[in-house]
Amino acid sequence: MTGYQQALGVILDAARPLAAEPCRTVDALGRITAGPVTSNEDLPPFDNSAMDGFALHAGGQTLAAGTSFEVAGSQSAGDAHQRAGSGAWEIMTGARMPDGLDTVVPVEQVEILQRDAGGRPSRIQLTVDVEPGRHVRKRGEDVRRDATIMAAGTLMQAQHLMLLAGLGISEVAVVRRPRVALINTGRELVDDPAQPLASGQIRNSNGPFLATRLAAAGAELVYRQTVNDEPQAFHAALAAARQAGAEVVISTGAVSMGRHDFIPDALRVIGAEIGFHKVKIRPGRPLLFARLVDGMLFFGLPGNPVSSAVGLRFFVEPALRKMLGLPPERPLRLPLAQDFSKKAGLRFHLKGQVHCDAGGRLQARVLQGQESFRIQPMLASNAWVVVDEDVASLQAGELVDVHGPGHLQAVSISAGPDEILLPEEA
Numbered sequence: 001m002t003g004y005q006q007a008l009g010v011i012l013d014a015a016r017p018l019a020a021e022p023c024r025t026v027d028a029l030g031r032i033t034a035g036p037v038t039s040n041e042d043l044p045p046f047d048n049s050a051m052d053g054f055a056l057h058a059g060g061q062t063l064a065a066g067t068s069f070e071v072a073g074s075q076s077a078g079d080a081h082q083r084a085g086s087g088a089w090e091i092m093t094g095a096r097m098p099d100g101l102d103t104v105v106p107v108e109q110v111e112i113l114q115r116d117a118g119g120r121p122s123r124i125q126l127t128v129d130v131e132p133g134r135h136v137r138k139r140g141e142d143v144r145r146d147a148t149i150m151a152a153g154t155l156m157q158a159q160h161l162m163l164l165a166g167l168g169i170s171e172v173a174v175v176r177r178p179r180v181a182l183i184n185t186g187r188e189l190v191d192d193p194a195q196p197l198a199s200g201q202i203r204n205s206n207g208p209f210l211a212t213r214l215a216a217a218g219a220e221l222v223y224r225q226t227v228n229d230e231p232q233a234f235h236a237a238l239a240a241a242r243q244a245g246a247e248v249v250i251s252t253g254a255v256s257m258g259r260h261d262f263i264p265d266a267l268r269v270i271g272a273e274i275g276f277h278k279v280k281i282r283p284g285r286p287l288l289f290a291r292l293v294d295g296m297l298f299f300g301l302p303g304n305p306v307s308s309a310v311g312l313r314f315f316v317e318p319a320l321r322k323m324l325g326l327p328p329e330r331p332l333r334l335p336l337a338q339d340f341s342k343k344a345g346l347r348f349h350l351k352g353q354v355h356c357d358a359g360g361r362l363q364a365r366v367l368q369g370q371e372s373f374r375i376q377p378m379l380a381s382n383a384w385v386v387v388d389e390d391v392a393s394l395q396a397g398e399l400v401d402v403h404g405p406g407h408l409q410a411v412s413i414s415a416g417p418d419e420i421l422l423p424e425e426a
């Protein structure tokens, strides 16, 4: 049987980085930059006031408390540049500094000595010493024109869109999303939640989960189909996936030892090159990886819900990462909350929970209910705890590898070691 690292090597050899495509900034959430992004503008675009107050000329000297100034003009946010001349200018937060002025004193730090007929300040006096350059946000202080603002391989989130918007960058080069097809196999599966179950039927829970996770992993789901256990139906779905432009095909079910586990043979008859079948892991041992004749990558994930989740997270997602131009993931290393023992010779991927101990330090816990058919414990899980093949037991406090729920989703931290809601307690 293939070890996990060896299997990963086979997958990464087969996966190829994808090309860049332009993307409107407004649509760039969750996309990955294909190259460095450079600013064409200064941010802020001009020197401006950080406070509501009065703009002054200090010329490098501290202005002493008690100094008084005529108020020569007023400048609000949005006003174009003006020449200041002598005296102070009333100024609002964000307003462009009048030419010749270099310092702002907040309105709270002046006494208004006189007002004009309209009630506006016409003469002021400083109540504190004012350092030169105070409360002025300089042109380009945040970002200089021609500066690199993002490296290649940056996952764009709201803050990236804010900076791009702030710099007037309306389009970015992103890595094209890997196009993925999902085929759920099994004559027992019912897709429509409104349809009552006939005897022997179950609901297709893997389909919605995998579709959701694929989107979160940066892929585009171009085709999805549920098929029975007939190779013809599977071959038809494969053809439709190809037609839809899929470059990765994921199936669930029918990869183990049963009479209806047709996937390996159905792949062989169409000339697929099987990279591996069965990996030294739990859950998800019967997992299969193949390359189809046209170069499509094929992942045959086992049908049990958690096995399919592990297959996606630890086999498909590394391939997507490579296609997206991202480096391999580095797990967190966190102390284990409890003693844990397992079968040596298999790498375990466990429903885990990261939380803070009583002292506020992070810990990782292996949840109860690890069987691969059990979905409910996944609701208490915010991370995957991974224990390597050669390890048989770990003591509380030893470090373990912890992975987020998806390769683009960091571990979120639970407030406390919430017990999972077990069926008998529900």
Ligand SMILES: Nc1nc2c(c(=O)[nH]1)N[C@H]1C(S)=C(S)[C@@H](COP(=O)(O)OP(=O)(O)OC[C@H]3O[C@@H](n4cnc5c(N)ncnc54)[C@H](O)[C@@H]3O)O[C@H]1N2
Residues within 6 Å of the ligand: 184, 185, 186, 188, 189, 202, 203, 204, 205, 206, 207, 252, 253, 254, 255, 256, 257, 258, 261, 283, 284, 285, 286, 301, 302, 303, 304, 305, 307, 372
């Ligand atoms: N004799 C052996 N039997 C099994 C072995 C083995 O080594 N020898 N391995 C077990 C392991 S481990 C797993 S995992 C499963 C994998 O089986 P398959 O990938 O062939 O999957 P199925 O038999 O089609 O389904 C397994 C299980 O999952 C349910 N299922 C399938 N699809 C879905 C779906 N879309 N949503 C929800 N649940 C689904 C299905 O009804 C079965 O209960 O094989 C073991 N057997």
Ligand code: MOO
Residues within 6 Å of the ligand: 281, 282, 283, 284, 285, 286, 302, 304, 307, 372, 373
């Ligand atoms: O290991 Mo199989 O993946 O479900 O139980």
